[in-house]
Amino acid sequence: MLYLIGLGLHSLDDLSLGGLKALKESDKVFVESYTSFHTLDLKELEQLCGKEVVALERAGVEEDLVKNLIEPAKTETVSLLVFGDPLVATTHASIITEARKAGVDVHVIHASSIVSAVGECGLQVYKFGRVATLNLPQEGYAPTSAYDLIKSNKDAGLHSLILLDVKSEEGKYMTVAEGVKELLRLEGEKRGGLFSHETMLVACARLGAQDSVIRYARAGDLLTADFGGPPHALILPGKLHFTEEEFLENLK
Amino acid sequence: MLYLIGLGLHSLDDLSLGGLKALKESDKVFVESYTSFHTLDLKELEQLCGKEVVALERAGVEEDLVKNLIEPAKTETVSLLVFGDPLVATTHASIITEARKAGVDVHVIHASSIVSAVGECGLQVYKFGRVATLNLPQEGYAPTSAYDLIKSNKDAGLHSLILLDVKSEEGKYMTVAEGVKELLRLEGEKRGGLFSHETMLVACARLGAQDSVIRYARAGDLLTADFGGPPHALILPGKLHFTEEEFLENLK
Numbered sequence: 001m002l003y004l005i006g007l008g009l010h011s012l013d014d015l016s017l018g019g020l021k022a023l024k025e026s027d028k029v030f031v032e033s034y035t036s037f038h039t040l041d042l043k044e045l046e047q048l049c050g051k052e053v054v055a056l057e058r059a060g061v062e063e064d065l066v067k068n069l070i071e072p073a074k075t076e077t078v079s080l081l082v083f084g085d086p087l088v089a090t091t092h093a094s095i096i097t098e099a100r101k102a103g104v105d106v107h108v109i110h111a112s113s114i115v116s117a118v119g120e121c122g123l124q125v126y127k128f129g130r131v132a133t134l135n136l137p138q139e140g141y142a143p144t145s146a147y148d149l150i151k152s153n154k155d156a157g158l159h160s161l162i163l164l165d166v167k168s169e170e171g172k173y174m175t176v177a178e179g180v181k182e183l184l185r186l187e188g189e190k191r192g193g194l195f196s197h198e199t200m201l202v203a204c205a206r207l208g209a210q211d212s213v214i215r216y217a218r219a220g221d222l223l224t225a226d227f228g229g230p231p232h233a234l235i236l237p238g239k240l241h242f243t244e245e246e247f248l249e250n251l252k
Numbered sequence: 253m254l255y256l257i258g259l260g261l262h263s264l265d266d267l268s269l270g271g272l273k274a275l276k277e278s279d280k281v282f283v284e285s286y287t288s289f290h291t292l293d294l295k296e297l298e299q300l301c302g303k304e305v306v307a308l309e310r311a312g313v314e315e316d317l318v319k320n321l322i323e324p325a326k327t328e329t330v331s332l333l334v335f336g337d338p339l340v341a342t343t344h345a346s347i348i349t350e351a352r353k354a355g356v357d358v359h360v361i362h363a364s365s366i367v368s369a370v371g372e373c374g375l376q377v378y379k380f381g382r383v384a385t386l387n388l389p390q391e392g393y394a395p396t397s398a399y400d401l402i403k404s405n406k407d408a409g410l411h412s413l414i415l416l417d418v419k420s421e422e423g424k425y426m427t428v429a430e431g432v433k434e435l436l437r438l439e440g441e442k443r444g445g446l447f448s449h450e451t452m453l454v455a456c457a458r459l460g461a462q463d464s465v466i467r468y469a470r471a472g473d474l475l476t477a478d479f480g481g482p483p484h485a486l487i488l489p490g491k492l493h494f495t496e497e498e499f500l501e502n503l504k
Binding site: 006008009011012013014015016017018020021084085086087088090092093094096097100107108110111112113115116117119120122124125126127128129130131133152156158208210243244246247250 | 338371
């Protein structure tokens with residue numbers, strides 16, 4: 001039996017009571033260590049569940065999935081801890097597919113995710129369109145698909161959540177300032193009229209944590225703003241209801 | 253100080269460790285009792301947090317917000333427990349606005365939500381468009397906005413999560429079969445080519461619970477299907493990636 005257990009947004013406090021129960025009855029516990037800047041303390045986690053916890057890099061979860069997780073789960077109770085809600089990252093849905101092929105039962109224990117926590121910005125969660133991601137610049141690779149996606153959300157009056165890249169294995173992350181710079185660069189290339197220095201954006205850091213920061217500000221002002229540690233995200237609001245407007249005004 | 257604490261998707265096990273800590277340090281604890289069929293046992297909850305928990309109906313949270321929650325939070329630590337993730341329902345964002353007006357500090361403790369848990373159907377969470385809701389039929393009131401919203405998601409290749417109405421105060425909920433019937437009725441009216449008896453839909457009940465049911469089936473077959481207790485939901489898939497298709501095939 002294989003548990004996929006969400007660690008939630010930010011700290012061990014975001015683990016659910018059911019998640020903790022499952023960890024306590026597990027024979028083997030793994031934690032993925034590559035998709036987030038979750039402030040996880042492995043020692044504290046081990047103390048909490050009363051057993052050793054093995055951190056797996058990306059290859060350990062993806063390439064060695066069968067060896068590390070699925071084979072042992074045929075005879076023991078194995079848990080994989082995942083940041084956020086486990087199935088938001090597509091990798092984890094494929095774990096279920098592979099486990100089922102091998103006849104292994106999978107239980108998912110859900111936790112908090114940016115996809116719903118974004119409501120903390122005062123924008124209606126049901127009025128968000130598709131989620132966009134901006135990646136850290138890589139030589140010779142400058143995709144514009146995020147811009148097109150945000151444009152189609154905006155045309156439909158919907159809010160766009162723009163996640164900013166985190167490469168925790170390399171210790172790198174995209175800041176609010178870098179994200180805004182990239183959006184303005186994309187605007188220069190695509191000219192869809194979405195972004196200028198005057199565009200009002202919601203910028204957030206560490207959403208859901210006790211030290212989260214949420215601000216509603218001009219893109220131009222965000223270019224020099226410091227939001228501290230990761231993860232960061234931006235939101236381009238779509239059509240605003242007056243209660244949403246009122247909420248945003250208080251975040252200026 | 254006011255805590256808005258998510259109860260998560262389905263049972264007390266979905267409460268986070270941080271949520272439980274906040275409850276233990278609270279002077280007063282309230283739980284909203286109207287937006288969900290969460291299988292909450294009030295006695296068990298009281299035992300868990302070691303104090304009395306007062307259930308509030310809709311009017312108690314909305315109309316008597318200041319008296320019940322905000323005034324006491326000026327001098328004491330007050331918690332309001334909310335089903336799912338607290339800010340997915342718009343009502344709760346307005347609690348923050350009102351509390352801030354009164355100078356009361358608000359902390360949100362997030363939990364699991366259908367918005368991310370829907371990944372359990374094998375569809376990419378980031379490829380969902382706007383969320384639609386179908387309401388239980390009311391005399392003289394038959395809105396078609398849900399259909400338009402699903403159509404615009406479909407046109408953009410996006411998946412549509414269609415929540416089916418739950419009126420827990422009246423003990424009523426819309427079933428998968430009733431939901432499909434309503435979608436076919438809307439199709440007859442709007443004729444956008446979205447739904448027929450042959451349309452493949454994902455139908456789910458109690459997503460995130462241990463006894464959840466998820467099936468991928470013809471609309472025609474869902475008209476007579478029994479999915480047990482609430483809440484129920486439907487998904488009209490948009491453009492499918494082959495890994496999504498593979499996952500859905502296993503849900504037939």
